[in-house]
Amino acid sequence: MPLIAIDDLSDARLVDYAHLTDVALKKARGTEHGLYIAESALVLERALRAGHIPRSVLALGNTADEALAVLGDYAAAVPVFVGPGELLADLTGYILHRGLIASMNRPELPDADALLAGASRIVILENVADPTNVGAIFRSAGAIGADAILITPRCSDPFYRRAIRVSMGTVLQVPWTRVGDWTETRALLTRHGFQVAALALTPDAVSLRDFDGTRHERLALLLGAEGEGLTPEALAASDSVVQIPMKHGIDSLNVAAASAVAMWALSG
Numbered sequence: 001m002p003l004i005a006i007d008d009l010s011d012a013r014l015v016d017y018a019h020l021t022d023v024a025l026k027k028a029r030g031t032e033h034g035l036y037i038a039e040s041a042l043v044l045e046r047a048l049r050a051g052h053i054p055r056s057v058l059a060l061g062n063t064a065d066e067a068l069a070v071l072g073d074y075a076a077a078v079p080v081f082v083g084p085g086e087l088l089a090d091l092t093g094y095i096l097h098r099g100l101i102a103s104m105n106r107p108e109l110p111d112a113d114a115l116l117a118g119a120s121r122i123v124i125l126e127n128v129a130d131p132t133n134v135g136a137i138f139r140s141a142g143a144i145g146a147d148a149i150l151i152t153p154r155c156s157d158p159f160y161r162r163a164i165r166v167s168m169g170t171v172l173q174v175p176w177t178r179v180g181d182w183t184e185t186r187a188l189l190t191r192h193g194f195q196v197a198a199l200a201l202t203p204d205a206v207s208l209r210d211f212d213g214t215r216h217e218r219l220a221l222l223l224g225a226e227g228e229g230l231t232p233e234a235l236a237a238s239d240s241v242v243q244i245p246m247k248h249g250i251d252s253l254n255v256a257a258a259s260a261v262a263m264w265a266l267s268g
Contacts, residue, residue, distance in 0.1 A: 006083030016103035022160040033106040036159040040098035043169035055103040063099035109177040116192040119147035127154040127225040135166030136256035142170035144263045149176040186237040198222040198238035205243040213266035
């Protein structure tokens with residue numbers, strides 16, 4: 001499909017970029033599972049590598065060729081809208097510092113049993129509401145080597161724009177899915193032979209230095225929300241509670257930083 005020059009904002013196909021919230025994109029009409037926005041050629045490339053299907057691309061004039069190159073086989077069918085920065089900023093509400101953004105079809109989330117079948121180290125996020133923290137945790141998981149991530153119902157959506165941006169597209173690379181209540185989730189983990197190590201400040205917590213993660217063939221690291229921490233149900237579903245030793249009277253790290261430390265220590 002040839003490049004489509006934008007000189008006004010009336011084209012109905014531009015609606016995906018017109019100040020829509022993440023929630024509105026998730027509920028976009030005419031889609032099977034909703035949409036998400038991929039910012040930059042790098043993130044678009046990672047999305048395509050993960051098998052996600054683009055709906056359109058919005059590019060600054062000087063990045064059009066790059067957009068077509070990244071799209072590859074999709075370039076013939078996916079519209080690439082090109083325009084000046086000022087006009088695109090009017091449409092989206094922000095400056096396209098990364099040169100292009102793409103409207104992507106959300107994929108169907110994988111089945112949890114299938115996801116865990118070949119996994120040995122996973123992360124569970126309970127009620128982590130800040131998409132920045134979710135994105136940072138995914139980036140650490142991708143770098144350090146978690147096989148999958150499970151997300152509880154009240155956890156922020158990894159496909160939200162900020163989570164994707166902070167993760168540098170890692171949320172598109174690390175397999176993840178949502179799970180149900182703790183009764184269901186504990187049964188799932190038991191079925192696949194996972195021991196659950198919760199990161200929490202409880203009186204019986206073991207120092208991460210003393211916890212030997214290599215003893216467990218399959219281990220799940222459980223992380224909770226900033227401030228509130230893990231729920232009683234989550235702690236009850238855990239096999240062990242661990243904490244990172246602190247100095248200078250500091251009791252804990254930000255959950256994203258703590259996740260990186262704990263993942264590295266338990267990576268085996």
